[in-house]
Amino acid sequence: MRRVALAVSMLLASTACTTMNTDMDAPREALVAPILTTADALDSSTYAQPQVARVTHVALDLALDFDTSRVGGTADLDILAQPGASEIVLDSNGLEIARVTDGRGNDLPFTLGTAAADGEKGAPLTIALGTARHVTIQYMAPACAEALQWLSPEQTAGGVHPYLFSQGQAILNRSWIPTQDSPGIRQTWEARVTAPKPLDVVMSGVRQGEPEDLGDGRRAFNFVMDKPVPPYLIAIAAGDIDFKAIGPRTGVWAEPSVLDRAHYEVADTEDMVVAAEALYGPYRWGRYDMIVLPPAFPYGGMENPVMTFLTPTFIAGDRSLTGLVAHELAHSWSGNLVTNAVWGDSWLNEGVTSYFENRIVEEVYGTKRAKQEVALDYMAIVNKLEEVGADAPGTALHHPEGTDSAGSAIIYNKGAAFLRTLEQSVGRQRFDAWLRQWFDNHAFQPATSAMVYEDLRTNLARDAAEAERLKLREWIYAPGLPSNIAKPDPAAFAAVDGAADAYGSARTIPAAANWAQWTSAERQRFLQKLPAELSAAELAQLDSQLALAKSDNNEELFLWLRLALANRYDPAVPRAEQFLSYVGRNKFVQPLFKTLMEQGSWGEPIARRIYAKTRGGYHSMTRGNVDKVMAKPD
Template sequence: MRRLAAPLALLLASTACTTMEAAPPATSALQPERMISPILTSPEAVDASTYAEPQVARVTHVALDLDLDFAARRASGTATLDVLAASGANEIVLDSNGLEIARITDGAGRELAYEIGNMVEEGGKGAPLTIQLDGATTLRIEYRAPADASALQWLSPEQTAGKVHPFLFSQGQAILNRTWIPTQDSPGIRQTWEARITAPKPLDVVMSGVRQGEPEDLGNGRRAFTFVMDKPVPPYLIALAAGDIDFRAIGPRTGVWAEPSVIARARAEVADTEEMVVAAEKLYGEYRWGRYDMIVLPPAFPYGGMENPVMTFLTPTFIAGDRSNNGLVAHELAHSWSGNLVTNAVWGDSWLNEGVTTYFENRIVEAVYGKKRAEQEAALMYANILDTMAEVGGDAPGTALSTDGGYELGSAIAYDKGAFFLRTVERIVGRTRFDAWLRQWFDNHAFQPATSEMFHKDMMVNLVQGEAEAEALMLRQWIFEPGLPSNVAKPDPAAFAEVDRAVTAYTSAGTIPAAYSDWTAAEQMRFLDNLPKELTADQLAALDATLGLSGTGNNEIRFLWLEMALENRYDPAVPQVDAFLSEVGRAKFVRPLFQVLWNEGEWGRPIATRIYAKTRDSYHAVTRAGVDRVMDGE
């Protein structure tokens, strides 16, 4: 997943209805025997976010047969689970959050007793669903997801680009899928799955599995779409989207889906994807998921991207017209190895997904776009780390990579400190040795969960050569202790030399750089992010007029401009903020802008209240929860 929000706040298929091009070829991924991933039993691998007891009884496969009801905003049907139980096990415990269970039977249709336990609202843990096995190895659960299921966002036609058809997408990470799928919702309990999804014509359905054949016309104004994921994945990666979407191919195994009015721009923006896949394979081995397709969702999607296997979900806010934000695509692609192939067993080790992926992303960017761009993007990451350390303190417990707490989405620690840890190791042992080690890590732990302790042990056994090198690497300090170790491999200070000189010139003399329009997006962001915090209305007006900030097509830069304007109570920017927050649901942008408005007291809070009153219902539950905390003064 691409980072969610600002460092500080987050630290503490078939043919489409107007298809322009044939969908990717339908293939069968079924295997005679399904792969079963191991369950880790070490103390640090125990997941506090699940009620499941997988060492007693675990789910190995999920088969969904669901109808999508857009009028009622409900998904309903059955989930059939394959269960592997220890000898003598009498029950299995699943995760549930608001699921309405009608009945549960075994494979022969025999009724099984079950009980839904006490609900835990905090953190979205939900309630345990305990089922008496009575010898059953197959469970058939008839159920309905609640209309307010946090994982599902049902969009009205007005919330889409086409304005004609409704849209639905799911977002499962970290523990939201228990609001629409009854299973053991833990990253350490990997499961294969299949699904049959029915939706009204002319909507298309895509999922994070391989499409099986053409959609079946049911003759009642609906079609059925079938998918298979034959490789065991953490359950948060089961994802679907349904809407008026078209497909465009990029390469022999890559393509993109989007609404018809968006598809051309989306295809142009991600045109380098096949090249990225090739670069990634050269670095760390075979891409093991078959196809790599993407879907550009409506702007309500709360994240930059989500690495759902074979179908990455992307925000339209990354489309800039010049591929300057394609680090997002590189990031989600890299998750095909770190996160999807090898997954953190518990959310306190989320850096194993995000930090490793962010490092890998930077290597893909270097291979495809060159070392200068990679170094500049690394320098921006390093600045995020320093900013976070300065705000929370270098000894804050949350600045350790491995924590015993919950999953802190989007932290500059999990992403950026994690990436700089690997960058530092690479610099010390050399790129050749490091790449060989990381490749064997992916190979030897493919389709399995992992912990920080396992990662550290593997480094010590398969990478480190001698006590002196072990001491120089400071591995345990990097992973398990707070702060930024002294051996950090800092980015090239010359990466932004020209930009930093321009910042100095502006700070001392108010000189606006004439070369700004020729700079890379990273250089422009570096300049804006380092301007003086206090600016007058005249200075802001001059910056906007000269640099075209309010008219930029790059939403990363647009966000920095709006944030800077609000921090200085610049009234001409308020309509721009209103429009932006009404159009975009990406939490990385939305929550910080509401936070700035809230921080500005009597000037900003009435603006925030007015805007949120009309936009709240359009935001995903993830975005909404973050802004609710802001508006409650937390």
């Protein structure tokens, strides 16, 4: 990829610009975030050259075809370019480009390059601009577009109508939208999408009016996102879905048979928004709606603006797993408002959000639950460091190109622990003032680790000596955990840890009545602290007394199944097969298949038999991860 000199002072660094619409004579103002030009902000996952020419606005006009599992139509792109720029480079992964024209309908030459060897990055789409600053791309996305999951009616709760949802993070949206697919290149967007009746369509933009009946068995839906967002946050879902309001600006979509349970589970959302605003400033996106997707959705949640996507696996019937909702809401500030410029700085999204999530949980559900969830997060960090080594490069928060993260325990939990340590070191009042100004001063802009490091030195630490005491550089750039980490309250799990010790020493199982009264965090803690090796008789006794295999809480059920399968417990296999057949969340699916494969001649045949039946129902991201688990080493 051709690099551009970083020292160039550019028009592209302005915070606002004028772009042109299709008739080439009416100006349209679009807020455009600065393009960062430091070396640590160069995104190697994109072919774009945004310092030369960048997309500022995307207008989609698309049709959903459920018979062929394809989406296609046109994408109109507004472009901001350097004087004399001769081309713009976009990202594409499998897109079939039929024609490219300028704002007057004149053909523009284009080339679709060779795909990267790993297949993930796709290929560059280079368009010769001439003097054009607006282009229209006629295209079709492939049936195998990695961002899109087309579900048959049998894969839905209703069983009558098909379903579609997208998952764009990190670089999958280039498989259905031709644009510059990089978190640092923020773009406003709008869309017109047609779908067969009676399906409803939602997107991560504000719906404009009621759907238009086209008279041919289809309806058209219109959406606008007038705030610049990173392209991975453009999302769509379509299916037999209904809506139920929660508060004046909050509500939830779900399939009709799921809607009441979903609505009960997320009923505290309006309170969460109020709590979040009191902490770190106004919610800037208008509405905060959610959609509970079918179980094939590969993540717990996805923070798509104005329409958070949620897995149904968080529905426990008692709101014990609604930290997920708090997390996705918190992304409306950290991630959506201020975004990591490159994926090597993902902790700026997820770590900050995880800290913010816990503060929301504290406000809405109380300090006991918040402290317990902090303790679970800390335990995850310790376990990860024991697994990979405290000096493993992947355990640093910042990951320069070529260094992979050690996983979510680092990006999410260590990132949150960093902010929690700062809060306890300088006091909550000072820390909250700093974090709020960070969101305010960098709103709708990309950021890097270097930027937050300098901001902490300038706006949080009182002097260089305090900055040194806070170990800012060590936290961000060094592996492992700094010595000043704020450890969780040892009393958070005092009772449950005592019960776990009693089981470990004397196999004393908690009374069923006590187990039922524990919080979900307490039950998870107990399951995590059980001995790694247990006999079939011991597992049977645990299940009989605590009804573990019958749990409606998927976090707890997962922990039980992983423990049982690791001990080759035959009675757990049917429940595991059932679980893997209806849940597509990668957090659960990949570890369970990995556990089975690690059991050699007992587990591998079970894993292969189940995967042969379930693979087609998983999202491409989940499939890719499990495929690696199932592959035999050479």
